[in-house]
Amino acid sequence: MHPNGVHPPETMTKLNLPYIERNVSRHHKVRYYYRFEGKRIARLPDNPESPEFTTEYWRIRNGINDGTGAQRVFSASDNPRLGTFHHLCINYLQSTSFKTLDKTTQAKRRAIIDSMLLEKLSPNSSLIFANMPASELDVSNIEVLRDRKKDTPFAADERLKILRQIFEAGIPKLVKQNHAKLVKSFRKKTEGHATLHSDDIAKYITKHGVKSKAVLALTILMYTGVRVSDLALLGPRHRRGDIISLRVFKNRNRNPVVLDLPVHPILDAVLNMHPADTETYVTTDHGKPFSIKGLGNRISDWFTQAGLPHLTAHSVRKGLATNIAENEATDLMLEGMFGWKDSKTSKIYTRSAQRSKLARQAVSKIDWGSLDSVLPHPNSGEEFRDKNKGK
Incomplete structure (x- = not known):
């Protein structure tokens, strides 16, 4: 480095300078950031071998060193x-x-x-x-x-x-x-997220195999309607007999909602294919719980691997709501299952009391069509044979 701390804006061939964070998105796009004292200060140009990258890097670094630059991070303590x-x-x-x-x-x-x-x-x-x-x-x-x-x-x-x-x-x-x-x-x-359909389910399960983590995650989403933020936390500790009881993650501090969801027979059959001694149902390759963002990204990756890149975890929730509505579930049943609240205060207490009963009625309305060839059905009388190796 130059004695006065200023580095000439020459092209770098290697990222051997400090304070550079390399970040790869799930879409494999590489981004670079200047990171100082544990915080991202600024995003750097995309090409690390360009003169612009080097110039910007040293502009930020020199500004921090002499205290005159604009690259400080602001917080509530300032x-x-x-x-x-x-x-x-x-x-x-x-x-x-x-x-x-x-x-x-x-x-x-x-x-x-x-x-x-x-x-x-x-x-x-x-x-x-x-x-x-x-x-x-x-x-x-x-x-x-x-x-x-x-x-x-x-x-x-x-x-x-x-x-x-x-x-x-x-x-x-x-x-x-x-x-x-x-x-x-x-x-x-x-219209937001794409909607999952029954033919998408068959394609997904055929790709990953019924005993895979990918299908376990999908099945839980298909038969509970929980968000990915709830799926990341959901585990055996939330099950009481044939009921899954959980406090919804979204708005948990401001307006908490507790759901009591009956376990659909097909979901029960799939859960029985997996260990019941884990903290969460869906775990990483190391047996640890996913972060919410990590699980959302992994589910998107699983959909992409199955040739369904337009689908996400929320696509399943949207598809389920559409499915049971088309199968004549009432508005109250939908609210009981998904935890939606009506804005009219007079109905809040009544609906809270009915939520468990209505959720059970809603689950009885789930019908994803003929999935006998790809998902186990407890009433089929036949042992399901997985044609794919579990992942």
């Missing part, structure tokens, strides 16, 4: 300059609306807020949004923050969603109105 966007963000992080979120959601939002604070006002500017007066953060500037993520529309909309909440928390003390509500979402409205 003392922001009053009246700035940074001040507005800290106000939100200290608000009740933020503190009532679960820890996972809080961490994700902090990371998104950090990234917005560190955004430059323009590509060639040395100024960052953190120090912009909140009064100047108008519609055009909010659109800039949104559009910096235009290549990933979901991320763009997440920024906008959080900005709306940041502004809302600042009214009327720090800002007069919520400019973020005047900015349109980047993405167009879609």
